[in-house]
Amino acid sequence: MTEASARVAVHVAVVGGGPAGLAAAEVLAGAGLRVTVIERMPSPARKLLIAGRGGLNLTHSEPLERFLARYAPAERRLDAAIRDFPPQALRDWCASLGQPTFVGSSGRVFPEAFKASPLLRAWLTRLEALGVRLRTRTRWTGWGPDGALTLAGEAGPETLRADATVLALGGASWPRLGSDGAWVPVLEAAGVAVHPLRPANAGFTAPWSPVFAERFAGAPLKRIALRLGPERVRGEAVITRDGIEGGAIYALSRPIREAIAARGEAVPSLDLRPDLDEDALARRLAGARPKESRATVLRKAAGLSPAAAGLLREAAGRDLPAEAPALAALIKAVPLRLTGLRPIERAISSAGGVTFAELDARFMLRQRPGTFLAGEMLDWEAPTGGYLLQASFASGRAAAAGLLDWLAER
Numbered sequence: 001m002t003e004a005s006a007r008v009a010v011h012v013a014v015v016g017g018g019p020a021g022l023a024a025a026e027v028l029a030g031a032g033l034r035v036t037v038i039e040r041m042p043s044p045a046r047k048l049l050i051a052g053r054g055g056l057n058l059t060h061s062e063p064l065e066r067f068l069a070r071y072a073p074a075e076r077r078l079d080a081a082i083r084d085f086p087p088q089a090l091r092d093w094c095a096s097l098g099q100p101t102f103v104g105s106s107g108r109v110f111p112e113a114f115k116a117s118p119l120l121r122a123w124l125t126r127l128e129a130l131g132v133r134l135r136t137r138t139r140w141t142g143w144g145p146d147g148a149l150t151l152a153g154e155a156g157p158e159t160l161r162a163d164a165t166v167l168a169l170g171g172a173s174w175p176r177l178g179s180d181g182a183w184v185p186v187l188e189a190a191g192v193a194v195h196p197l198r199p200a201n202a203g204f205t206a207p208w209s210p211v212f213a214e215r216f217a218g219a220p221l222k223r224i225a226l227r228l229g230p231e232r233v234r235g236e237a238v239i240t241r242d243g244i245e246g247g248a249i250y251a252l253s254r255p256i257r258e259a260i261a262a263r264g265e266a267v268p269s270l271d272l273r274p275d276l277d278e279d280a281l282a283r284r285l286a287g288a289r290p291k292e293s294r295a296t297v298l299r300k301a302a303g304l305s306p307a308a309a310g311l312l313r314e315a316a317g318r319d320l321p322a323e324a325p326a327l328a329a330l331i332k333a334v335p336l337r338l339t340g341l342r343p344i345e346r347a348i349s350s351a352g353g354v355t356f357a358e359l360d361a362r363f364m365l366r367q368r369p370g371t372f373l374a375g376e377m378l379d380w381e382a383p384t385g386g387y388l389l390q391a392s393f394a395s396g397r398a399a400a401a402g403l404l405d406w407l408a409e410r
Contacts, residue, residue, distance in 0.1 A: 012162055017039030018045055020393070021168035023394075026127060027396075029131055037135065039178070044124070049117060059386035060109060061103045064086055071380055078395065082390065082391065100112050108385055139182070169375075170375060192358050194352070199346075202342045204245070204341055212311075216311075225248070226252055257351075272308045281331060282324045
């Protein structure tokens with residue numbers, strides 16, 4: 001038997017048809033292995049498609065060292081994977097599929113087609129040409145006594161024997177799209193340590209007054225800055241009936257979540273005019289006409305939207321500071337009391353997962369040689385902005401490379 005025919009004879013199962021799983025399948029099939037992708041939904045990458053409806057943010061263009069720091073505290077474990085497949089490599093890969101990318105004004109990277117569907121179609125066409133077999137409507141349920149994968153499909157329970165396996169089952173956010181965390185008890189029963197799955201890049205609840213919630217639910221807060229401890233981010237947010245969500249909130253979701261877990265609440269400060277320093281804002285407020293109403297002063301002199309002005313009153317009560325310096329100080333640091341997390345089902349991504357201590361440097365489970373893990377089921381988190389997808393692609397490819405290395409040793 002030739003080396004090429006021996007490689008084709010090796011059968012690898014990839015469980016999970018999201019970006020991490022499909023990335024692993026492409027590398028493995030490209031190396032000449034026979035690959036079957038197991039996906040429990042009727043079609044693959046449903047979360048990718050939904051995430052890309054408003055524009056598929058693939059990665060980010062910032063310098064690599066700053067990029068890698070977004071994955072704290074797990075950046076050391078993802079460092080090598082992302083360095084081997086950095087943002088520019090992801091952009092080159094997109095171009096190879098006929099889907100060139102561009103850098104937006106925020107530094108985020110998008111396909112020129114903007115949506116996810118053209119990229120996914122081109123990717124699935126490539127995988128089919130490589131011989132990847134896709135099995136949908138099939139759930140992985142664990143391992144049988146002989147080590148074979150146990151599956152639950154439309155025809156009932158069955159087993160699938162593979163020479164090696166990549167598990168890329170996602171976290172527990174957006175379960176209706178496939179990531180439901182059902183794998184957690186399966187791995188825990190096999191003795192694998194899993195940190196509890198928690199919401200990440202999610203909204204938080206706030207004790208709004210009924211009047212504020214009724215009037216401003218759905219209203220945006222644009223061009224704001226949020227600070228909690230030493231961390232400060234700029235972005236936007238949206239007021240909800242029971243709290244707040246949006247990019248600026250998501251970027252600080254980890255420290256906010258940890259503060260709520262430790263103290264029952266988090267109180268980040270919200271800068272409603274980050275483009276003005278406090279003294280300049282105070283001068284504008286002091287220059288308002290004496291007969292102007294407070295609402296007019298906030299709108300004209302401070303440049304606040306009705307929602308921002310309402311949030312100011314919500315935080316300080318209806319009696320705002322009369323003196324311009326004190327009012328400016330409040331506008332620059334509105335205390336935002338957050339008391340709880342939105343459910344994980346409503347989160348963009350999830351934190352927690354299989355601890356990296358359970359894996360060797362090749363992303364292989366120490367307790368089950370031949371089983372490799374990738375993607376969001378691992379214990380890492382990152383803000384939105386392209387970091388989630390970049391790590392999913394990179395870890396999927398790293399797990400595939402580790403699998404090939406393991407097979408070569410055998």
